[in-house]
Amino acid sequence: MAFSRFASPGAAQQRALDLAAFLALAPALWLPSGYSVGALLLVVLGLWRWPAVLRGRLAPNEPMRAWALAVLAMGLVWSMYLFEGGRLITNTLGLDRSSKYLLVLLALPAVWAQRPAAWALRWGCWVGAAGAGVLAGWQVLVQHLERAEGYTNAIQFGNLSLLLALWSGIWAMQASRRHERLFGGLAAVLGIAASVLSGSRGGWVTLPVLLVVLVWLIRPPAGGIKGHRGLRALGAALLACLLLAVLPPVQQRAHEAAQELLQRPAPEKSNTATGSRLAFWMHAWRLGVAHPWLGAGQRGYEQSQLAAVARQEMPSMSVHFNHAHNEWLDMFAKRGLLGVCGLVMFYAVPGFLCGRRLRRGGREPLENAAAASHGYDGQAVDEERHAAALCGLVTVLGYLGFGMTQVMFAHNNGNLMYLLPMTLWLAVCWPAASACGAFRTPIPR
Structure with missing residues (x-):
């Protein structure tokens, strides 16, 4: 170089x-x-x-x-x-x-x-x-x-x-x-x-989709095999899924997610990564529906989240996060449909x-x-x-x-x-x- x-x-x-x-x-x-x-x-x-x-x-x-x-x-x-x-x-x-x-x-x-x-x-x-x-x-x-x-x-x-x-x-x-x-x-x-x-x-969930796009659209090197790009793309995605499935860190995190979803009481009220996300998403959707055009703003979001925790509608760990763990729902809750249009x-x-x-x-x-x-x-x-x-x-x-x-x-x-x-x-x-x-x-x- x-x-x-x-x-x-x-x-x-x-x-x-x-x-x-x-x-x-x-x-x-x-x-x-x-x-x-x-x-x-x-x-x-x-x-x-x-x-x-x-x-x-x-x-x-x-x-x-x-x-x-x-x-x-x-x-x-x-x-x-x-x-x-x-x-x-x-x-x-x-x-x-x-x-x-x-x-x-x-x-x-x-x-x-x-x-x-x-x-x-x-x-x-x-x-x-x-x-x-x-x-x-x-x-x-x-x-x-x-x-x-x-x-x-x-x-x-x-x-x-x-x-x-x-x-x-x-x-x-x-x-x-x-x-x-x-x-x-x-x-x-x-x-x-x-x-x-x-x-x-x-x-990890996104990787197979990205590999399909990448292998489908990438140009093979000079002298490389051309054609059958659909099969190559599908094969790359399946290979990625298989490799991820056998890796211990991936198996552990997948097992944790499954256990959290099967929890009782309802997972969205438990202090787990999966349960808190469900609670975040539902809360952000409700807040966005209540303020559809311009949203509630960052301060309004945090105040409503504190109130939801006090009402035991969200797990207590929610107060440590200031966003909804979903780009679209977070934007809808805080900046309404105008913000969603900007994100689009x-x-x-x-x-x-x-x-x-x-x-x-x-x-x-x-x-x-x-x-x-x-x-x-x-x-x-x-x-x-x-x-x-x-x-x-x-x-x-x-x-x-x-x-x-x-x-x-x-x-x-x-x-x-x-x-x-x-x-x-x-x-x-x-x-x-x-x-x-x-x-x-x-x-x-």
């Missing part, structure tokens, strides 16, 4: 962008707030570009404009209840969260003019997934923690490790060198191991853009000509864009699956590990015309 030298005036900015992309992914889970360095560098690069934006010399293309609007809309949703009870909410459920979306908006011009290099994304995912696996093994085998939790909590760590593993697998399939494919495959295995050691059941847009826009890129399949004539004029292999560029689009689609589907039993956006890492990678995936699969010179695969001479 080495930085290439360019004669173009933007070479320094390009190297800085590549470094920011790498740092947003590589240390994300095995360092405390590891993505922060890459995020900060992206913001600095974006601010550097904003004067050109204000002068009208730099503007996003249509896909990146749609993503910017989705980020803005979601940021406004999080800002709905910044003031509650006459005071400014500054913690992670208030100003701290909505400010992250503003910072990402400030960073977006960094990728409007230039495209992050594929090597930065590829190695960022690989180092990130491998680091998560090593950290999980250390925490469970050496520190003897019951569940690997990284520097966050076990659920967030397990789900995000799983995403890093899948991204690593996608980029490993796209890599042209054998040693890179081997390292990428090892990184994917370590990322999945981190998910298993975290004991996060929501990720936040998922649908990048999902549609990545799906659109995957359906096109071939290279765009303009971008292909631009790549060729800079001495780069158009076929390799197309494969990179396909890999980035598939990473983006897996991100959306992964968050949708994880959000059934967890509120990923209730946590700082859940927000930034969606915002930052999605921005990078979209910047690669929908680059501006001026970004075509950032391609990194020279045409063989």
Whole structure:
């Protein structure tokens, strides 16, 4: 891995962008707030570009404009209840969260003019997934923690490790060198191991679905077997189910869930992980129905939860949690249907853009000509864009699956590990015309 030298005036900015992309992914889970360095560098690069934006010399293309609007809309949703009870909410459920979306908006011009290099994304995912696996093994085998939790909590760590593993697998399939494919495959295995050691059941339920999508849409390597992708996808999902079923941590957590559901009295009134989730979901639904348009806000949610515990309608452990453990019900309870619409847009826009890129399949004539004029292999560029689009689609589907039993956006890492990678995936699969010179695969001479 080495930085290439360019004669173009933007070479320094390009190297800085590549470094920011790498740092947003590589240390994300095995360092405390590891993505922060890459995020900060992206913001600095974006601010550097904003004067050109204000002068009208730099503007996003249509896909990146749609993503910017989705980020803005979601940021406004999080800002709905910044003031509650006459005071400014500054913690992670208030100003701290909505400010992250503003910072990402400030960073977006960094990728409007230039495209992050594929090597930065590829190695960022690989180092990130491998680091998560090593950290999980250390925490469970050496520190003897019951569940690997990284520097966050076990659920967030397990789900995000799983995403890093899948991204690593996608980029490993796209890599042209054998040693890179081997390292990428090892990184994917370590990322999945981190998910298993975290004991996060929501990720395991989502994994077979994500594997079907991944194997169905991924392009086989040159000379690989083509066709029968439906059978391959089904086989991959069944293999994942079988492997998970025989792993002791998975068996233990599955047994716990079954026992909790069979408890008497009703499981939703017991202080268990499964029972408390049932109670959270029912309470959030009732609160959303009572405040359907704008929700009850964070403060209203917490107050109603305390009252429900006092009435013995929820288990006592509920007071230790400030969200409903379901992304959609939590949004409905706190920000009503308006918030739900914002969440739909936040998922649908990048999902549609990545799906659109995957359906096109071939290279765009303009971008292909631009790549060729800079001495780069158009076929390799197309494969990179396909890999980035598939990473983006897996991100959306992964968050949708994880959000059934967890509120990923209730946590700082859940927000930034969606915002930052999605921005990078979209910047690669929908680059501006001026970004075509950032391609990194020279045409063989």
